[in-house]
Amino acid sequence: MxxxxxxxxxxxxxxxxxxxxxxxxxxxxxxxxxxxxxxxxxxxxxxxxxxxxxxxxxxxxxxxxxxxxxxxxxxxxxxxxxxxxxxxxxxxxxxxxxxxxxxxxxxxxxxxxxxxxxxxxxxxxxxxxxxxxxxxxxxxxxxxxxxxxxxxxxxxxxxxxxxxxxxxxxxxxxxxxxxxxxxLPEGWKEITIRIYDTNKRYEENIERLLLVLEDLDLGFVVSEGWDWDYPRPFMRIRVYKVKLITWEDPLRIKFLLKGLEYRGYNRFADIDVFSEGKKISWTSISREYNSKFELSKAAREELESFLSEDARKKLHAIEAKLLEKQAPQDEL
Structure with missing residues (x-):
């Protein structure tokens, strides 16, 4: 930033x-x-x-x-x-x-x-x-x-x-x-972003995330690395964690990053956003949309409208590689 x-x-x-x-x-x-x-x-x-x-x-x-x-x-x-x-x-x-x-x-x-x-x-x-x-x-x-x-x-x-x-x-x-x-008397906000990909294509997904954070100038990445998440009791999965210091509204960041989870009907990764230790649910930003797919489509359109031309081209090139590696997944 x-x-x-x-x-x-x-x-x-x-x-x-x-x-x-x-x-x-x-x-x-x-x-x-x-x-x-x-x-x-x-x-x-x-x-x-x-x-x-x-x-x-x-x-x-x-x-x-x-x-x-x-x-x-x-x-x-x-x-x-x-x-x-x-x-x-x-x-x-x-x-x-x-x-x-x-x-x-x-x-x-x-x-x-x-x-x-x-x-x-x-x-x-x-x-x-x-x-x-x-x-x-x-x-x-x-x-x-x-x-x-x-x-x-x-x-x-x-x-x-x-x-x-x-x-x-x-x-x-x-x-x-x-x-x-x-x-900014209220100070900066600290949020945590976690990426999980069932197909283990972390290199490309991390690159996509950092590309968007940098091009949109959404904040300072102060740390990143591997961590564990527990989606259910006794279930542990490995995730990649990025800690961001920002003045942006966490809901705004959640919305934009929702546009990175999908492209069309293709799902690339789960991207969760945490603010003050609490996970931001997709339903908290979906009031105007009837489904998660409609939300992701709108988020994707807005995200790409803000990206620079170079960043948009890089994003599409990375996602082309992801699609080549895409394993059959359940639709939304």
Missing amino acids: RLLRYGPSLVFLRTSNVEDGEEFLSNVFGIQKLSVDDAWNQSNELQTLAFVTPVEEWKTILNLKRGTFLVKMRCDSFLKELLNSKAPFDRVNLGPHIIILRIPGDIEKAFSFIKKRYNAFETSFARGVNEGEERDTLLLVTDKKINAPLNLRELKGSFIINEDFIHVYRTLRLDLPVLMYKT
Whole structure:
């Protein structure tokens, strides 16, 4: 689970011929100009948004009509390529450095802390780029996962901090426990996930579970390993146990993981979720559904809608292997 990361770098390329500059970027880097919204929504940590502007401009102004280029390279590597390629640019200016912070709890309390602790000024994303300069930090706050590209609509707040971004990042990293305490006064939840597979295909099932937990950023896996479960008196079965620290609702996690038990009519494993030592029954999340199969189908659809494309492909590839090993099982 990530709470803090860098955003893309903002590079403003000044040229006497904007059209030639844009054509140069397209030809050399094999990229096309995008709207600012689309470029941001596709960008990831430490990539580069390059704006080609007239040479007479000095201020880092975000012109939404002009568009931008998303370069999937670090800023220093991008600038190296420009220098070595004798690019048709007269000057380069940098915008404020971006840091993205994820707050799982009370956003307003987080805003109050940020303003006071960092002497930060609340703004919007666009105004923050326009008002900030290379030596400033633009802090963006969200409650969504940040281990993937972040949509502009998912931002809850933006702040300009007149401090170097490295100093701000290091300070924020140290302040995270305080921020979590202030925004999550009830604390974190500890849940236990147990996997049981009658066909003993634990390697694939464990891989599927960890893939989903990581891609959806559902919490911190603090321990995992083998354990024993006792479904009935005098009956002992071996299970794989994963302990998770999370701020998510345990019922929500139970629902999503129900989507891993089945794919269509194929059952891969039993996945039980325990909160405060008590097993969460599937009936506690099935009020809208007439059967366990309907519940699993709905959970599967929602789970896949949240997964990244890469994670979804990996999940399907693992499950293809499971289906090859599938032994005849009773239907639901």
